[in-house]
Amino acid sequence: MKRIGVFVCHCGTNIANTVHCDQVAEVAKDFPGVVYSCDYKYMCAEPGQQLIQDAVREHNLDGYVVAACSPRMHEPTFRKCAERAGLNPYMIEQVNIREQCSWVHADKEKGTEKSIDLLRMAVAKARKNEPLSSSTIPVTKRALVIGAGIAGIQTAIDIADNGFQVTLLDREHSIGGRMAQVDKTFPTLDCSACILTPKMVEAAQHPNIEMVTYAEVTAVDGFVGNFDVTIRKKARYVDFDKCTGCGACQEKCPKKVSSEFEMGLGPRKAIYVPFPQAVPNKPVIDAEHCRYLLDGKCGVCKKICPTEAVDYEQKDEVIVERYGSIVVATGFDQFDISKYEEYGAGRYPDVITGLHLERLMNASGPTAGKIKRPSDGKVPEKIVFIKCVGSRDEAKGRPYCSKACCMYVAKHATLIKEKMPQSKSYIFYMDVRTGGKSYEEFYKRTQEQYDGQYIRGRVSKIFQVGDKLIVRGEDSLIGRPVEIEADLVVLAAGMEPRADAVALARTLGISYDQHGWYTEAHPKLQPIETHTAGIYLAGVCQGPKDIPESVAQASAAAVKATGLLSKGELTSEAMIAECNEAVCAGCGLCISVCPYKAIEKKKVSERVHGQMKERVVAVVNPGLCQGCGACTVNCPSSAMNINGFTNEQILAEVDALCQR
Amino acid sequence: MKYGFYPGCSLHGTGIEYGMSTTVVAKKLDINLVEIPDWNCCGASSAHNTDPLLAKALPARNLALAEQYGLNDIAIPCAACYQRLKMSELAVQKEETREEISEIIEMNLKGKARARSILEVFSNDLSEERIREEVVKPLTGLKVACYYGCLLVKPPEVAIDSTEHPLMMDRIITTLGGTPVEWDYKTECCGGALSLTRVDAAVMMTAKILHYAKLAGADCIATPCPLCTSNLDMRQKAAEKALGISINLPVYYFTELMGTAFGIAPNELGLDKHFVEAKSLLQNISAPAGQ
Amino acid sequence: MGSIQLSNTVPDSDEFRALLKKEYESDLSLCYQCGKCSAGCPAAFAMENTVRQIIRMVQLGLTKEALTTYSIWVCASCETCSTRCPRHVEPAKVMEALRIEAKKAGLVADKRADLFNDLFLQSVSNHGRLHEVGLIMRYNLLSGQWFKDAMLAPSMMMQGKLKVLPESIKNKEAVAKIFKNVQKKRGGQK
Structure with a gap:
């Protein structure tokens, strides 16, 4: 005993x-x-x-x-x-x-x-414990970064600099993400493109980085150290080996489409590069709008292309690659403001979002950096900012704070005053949250030097009279309703998870919260790790953040990923499933329920009544099994057991409880 | 199509033309409105300002009566009555509340009757084509400010349409050949509940609505609510005085406009029962179909 | 202006806030004072305190001040505030709760509104339905506004909008019983 x-x-x-x-x-x-x-x-x-x-x-x-x-x-x-x-x-x-x-x-x-x-x-x-030992599995020394915004780019560069191969994947044609849409960055007001594009180019040219754009992850198999990732590369209809990026096709294409990058404020063509600094700087054809692909007419781009790079026959390509670790950096969507019907959002063209304003302020944007209202092109004089739109609002399903808005609104007010000294900004806020290095000082300057008028209260209604937007709020400090006749209203729309964030989480097998933000393994001590070994988080996909925070988390994720890759092999779990071949009926039920594809069938020979007979039984691959126990509860003949959690041990616990 | 019909007290008094026009229009559209026998007052805001239980119980008796007569869809023209009956309907979905209210009204309540606004019935249960079929005098050129008021769209749990920018009535007006104007005072409160106790406030609230309807270029206002109508119509003179401008906007129940487009005689619709003269605008505008 | 003694007023009013939560499902701890309610309130111009301020009074324990404010009687129950409230505080419900509690405590500021409600319900209790003419006449008489809206009466009479005699339902007793049963329930609760 x-x-x-x-x-x-x-x-x-x-x-x-x-x-x-x-x-x-x-x-x-x-x-x-x-x-x-x-x-x-x-x-x-x-x-x-x-x-x-x-x-x-x-x-x-x-x-x-x-x-x-x-x-x-x-x-x-x-x-x-x-x-x-x-x-x-x-x-x-x-x-x-x-x-x-x-x-x-x-x-x-x-x-x-x-x-x-x-x-x-x-x-x-x-009393029924037995000694167990673990085995080892080799690690594929290569990382995948999903999402190539600033967080993904930084992660990829850091992993690559540490000497490991990285695939940097993005579903858009160009890397750069949201930061590429931003005009200037707080609190230093340096131009976003000026600090981002060198990083984009560095990522593209790094010998250890393979850039895969216009592609999506469709399936993930395997486990930490050896993930088998299925990637669908969407057809671009342009042969990048031949294309020189001369831009002739883009110029001649007769089909105009509203530009996603410009937030619908400007046009693009059906064959296009989304923005001038795009990486790769070669066009793709938007199959949903291309006249040739839709009804076989046109074909101008193919005719004009000097290198015969246009290929209407191109198809999507599906590849499977193996990676040791994965970093998820898929970013965010901007909150859909049309849910604020009381603000006429979506109905009034001059009720816009922060990202719209970024494009209106940007020198390479649709207005060449001159702020003009979308409705009539008039230069606005009175501009109202409303904070916490799609943030801190349970009624709209977004109870959390989006964290970056207080600062970006202060930035907008500052830049507007700089561009248009005759203008006046009114900023409706509930609280001003400017925690961060040099942030509070920036906020102070917005009031002190840039004439930003802060009004405490949430706006209740916006309506149009003539060419003015009447903004009605309460100044809660004086306790009276207030109205402003505005030329332009900018809603500080919050951040929300990507529309398909949950679907990707399910593909990756990582957890997410009630909103769809990916969940870290520990809110304080493991903010980079997910609950799934070998998969890490960087940037806003884990929760609202600004650029500095995203970059910091990105470098942290790179350290975690390289830490894993630098190990030659991983110690496998000791408490894993084992098949008792003597009682296994070979039904294969365990194979169908195993989420890690760790069980296979094998043939065994045995002597029955003096004769050799062959029989099929299940066998567990100890490198893949994670000890989840799905097989043991499904096994009809109780042949499957988790070592350290055997059926016998569990029954002993039950007995001990019942027999007290 | 058969519905229980709950006219409410107003339709027997100040909102008499709403009752008249609803009845004839429904008939034209083959909608069978069966008045709930022996219905009682919903209690309006006085009940819910006095006791939450009373506010649920008074409408609940009507729900129970409707159930008894197998009239589970109750069509209600008055927006205020609709909101009170709907609130009660929603409350008695909870078993505990249903039992409590059943005890108070001393009737067995199953929670099956549904309170529905007549506007929503016309919008959802009839196709646009069905309404168009009856149009003989399209409201061509008539610019209508559709005013929904509060009670059909607020709070959200009773809302028959968007709380901020509803379009149900606008669509009907379009079907009738009229032109709904784009404006933003569709669901701002007219102060109906203050109409007798705080006339000054009610007039100011009414004045704002009239002012913005006028600014939006409307020829008239359409409403689905007797309280709103009596404020906008009866107190329009006072509102004009407060604003210092002339408004002169006839205020119609949307059913009156439907009836007009259907070719029903003005007096059958109650068009003679308005404070702001209402007959001539429609006479001038409605030209026979085909012209 | 003297300081509000929050160390007394807040704990002393816990009971009242608990009552609002239990009886009216109004949880005022949810309110973060954003003012969206007051900003959209169409009657705010006629109030001495905005809806948000009244909620603040209750949060801070100035219960009597909140109950005696005239503003709660200017609320038209349009529910705009409740519809737009980002925290589901339902300010319209709070205003209603305060009106009922003010009446219970004998602190009604707007005697006319109170009178109107009483007369309205009396009419319903007596006839099963509302008799508009009776209500208006009695209200004007008892509130001392003898000739209010008298200018409107003749044309309304002509239009058939004013019925001189009340319209009663057959089973008047059933409605009267509802009033009695509610009262009984209330009495039983005390």
Whole structure:
């Protein structure tokens, strides 16, 4: 019979306030198999671990149970402690009497009772523990970065600089993302393109970076160290090997389409480069609008192309590539302002968003940098900014703060005053949130030097009278309704997850919150990691951020990804499935439910009544199995077991609970 | 198509022309309106300003009566009555509330009756073609400011259309051959609830609506609500005085405009019962079809 | 202006806010004072305090001040505020709750509005339906506005809009019973 030790932790007062730890330790002494039991203030601390190791040696323990916090917190600690005491690390159990007991109960007697029950079960399980060992799997030394905005670009450059191969993938024709649409950046007001384009070019020319644009991830198989990623490269209808980017096709194309990059404020052609600094700077054909692809007429671009690069026959291409790690940097969508019907958003052309204004201010934008209202091209004099549109608004389904708007509105007000000294900006706000280096100072300058009139209150209604927009709000500081006759209204539309963020999360197998932002493994201590090993997050796809924050997170993600790639091999999970071939019927149900494709069929020969017979059984690939247990619960003959969580062990726990 | 009909107190008094026009227009469109026998007052704002239970119970008796007579779709012309009945209907979907209210009204309430605005019935249960079929005198050239008021579209849970920019009535006017004007005071409150207690405030609120309708270039206003109509029509003189300008906008129930386009005689629609003279504008505009 | 003693007013008014939450489903802790309610309020011009300010009074424990303000009686229950409120505070519901509570506490500022509601419900309770003429005449008489809207009466009479005699439903008792049962329920609760 195994000799089991029990160690009950007080966790200071965290557990001891709601659980009589000494009583628990005392009762445990009578559990079958327990030869030693004690309690201590901090089991995870150095003296606590020493106490455990001494007890293991002194009482010749085969295994032990620690009643403490969540195994997520300290299981690795206590496994290592076991190793130092000369035990196989899988001979121990940790039972959670903190998160699942003391923190959620108020009654000390009941808390004690529950702790005893939890411990009783763990001891029953520990008695059936067997030594386990892990194996190793090789790592594919190559990373995939999904999304090539500033976060994705920075991640790719950092990984590449560290000497690893990276694929930088984007679904748009050009890399650059949202930052490419922005005119100037806060708090320094340097031109966005001037700081972004060198990075875009660097990414494109880096020997370790393979740039794959106009492509999407459609499937991800495999696991940390070896992800098999299916990528669909959309047809461009232009042969990039032949195209020189001369631009003749773009000039001659007769089909005008509203430009997505210009937020619908200007036109583009059906064969086009989205913006002048685009990388790659070669055109693609928009199949939805191309006259030739739609009804076989036109063909001007093909005729005019001097290098015969236009190829209407091109098809989408699907490839599968293997990567050791993946960084997700898919960014955000701007909140759809038409949900604010009270602001006439979507009905009035002069009620625009921050991104629209960026394009109107940009020298290469549709107005060549002159701010003109979309409706009639008039230069606006009175401009109203409304903050928290699609942010901090539960009624519109967006309760969170989008974080960057307070600063970008201050930036807009500043730049407008600089461009048009006769103009006046009115800014409706609820709170001004300018946490960040040099941010508050910037806000102050907006009021002090750039005449920004801040009004505390949320606007209730905007309506048009003649060519003016009447903005009606309350100045909540004076407590009276106010009205402004504006020429232009800029809504500081918040950030929301990409419309297909959830679909990509499902493809990748990563988690997301109720809004669709990707969830980090720990809100404070693991803000880069996802719950899925080998997949990391960078930029706004994890939650609203501004550029500096996105870049910081991008470099962090690069470190995480290279850290993984720099390992030659990974230690595989020890608590994985194993098939008892003697009872396996070979039905294959486990194969169909395994999310990691870790189970295969194999033939075994055996002697039955003196004759050799062949039979099919399941076999688990230890490199792929993650120990999720889906196979064990589906196995009709109970042949599948998770090592360290066998059916026998689970039943022993149930028995211990029922037989108390 | 058969509906329970809840006229409400106003349609027997100040909103008499709304009742007249609704009845004849419905008949023309083969909509069978069966008045809920022995219906009672919904309690209006006085009930919900006094006691939330009373505010649910008074309309609930009508819901229960409708259920009893198998009239589960209740068509309601008055916007105020609609909102009160709808609120009650929504409240009694909760079993606990339904039991409580059943006890108070001493009737068995199943929660099956649906309160529906007559505007929404005309819009959703009839095709545009069906309405167009009846049009013999299209409202060609008539610029109409469709004014919905609050009660059909607020709060959102009772809304029959967008709370900020509804279009149901606008579409009907278009079908009738008229031209709805684009304006932004469609759902601003006219102060109906203050009409008797705070006439000064009500007149100011009414004046703003009239002013913006006029600015939008409307020839007249169309409404689905007797409270709004009495404010906009009856208090238009006072509003003109407050604004210091002439407004002179006839205020029609949308059903009166439907009836006019259907070729129904003005007096059958109650067009003679307006404060701001309402007959001549329609006489001038409605030309026989084909001209 | 003396300081508001928040260390007293806030805890002392916990009960009132709890009552609003329980009886009227109005949770004022949700309000972050953005002012969208007051900004869109069509009656704000006639109020001495905006809706937002009244909610603030209750948040800070100035309960009596909130109940006695004339503004709650200027609210036309148009629900614009509730429709646009970003936090689902439903200010219109709060105003309604305050009117009911003001009446209960005998703190009604607008006696005329109160009188109107009472007369309205009396009419409904007596006849099952509202008798508009009766209501208006009694209201004008009792509120001392004898000749209010008298100019409008003759033309309304001509149009058939004014019915001199009240219209009663058959089962008047059923409606009267509703009033009684509600009262009984209220009495039973106390």
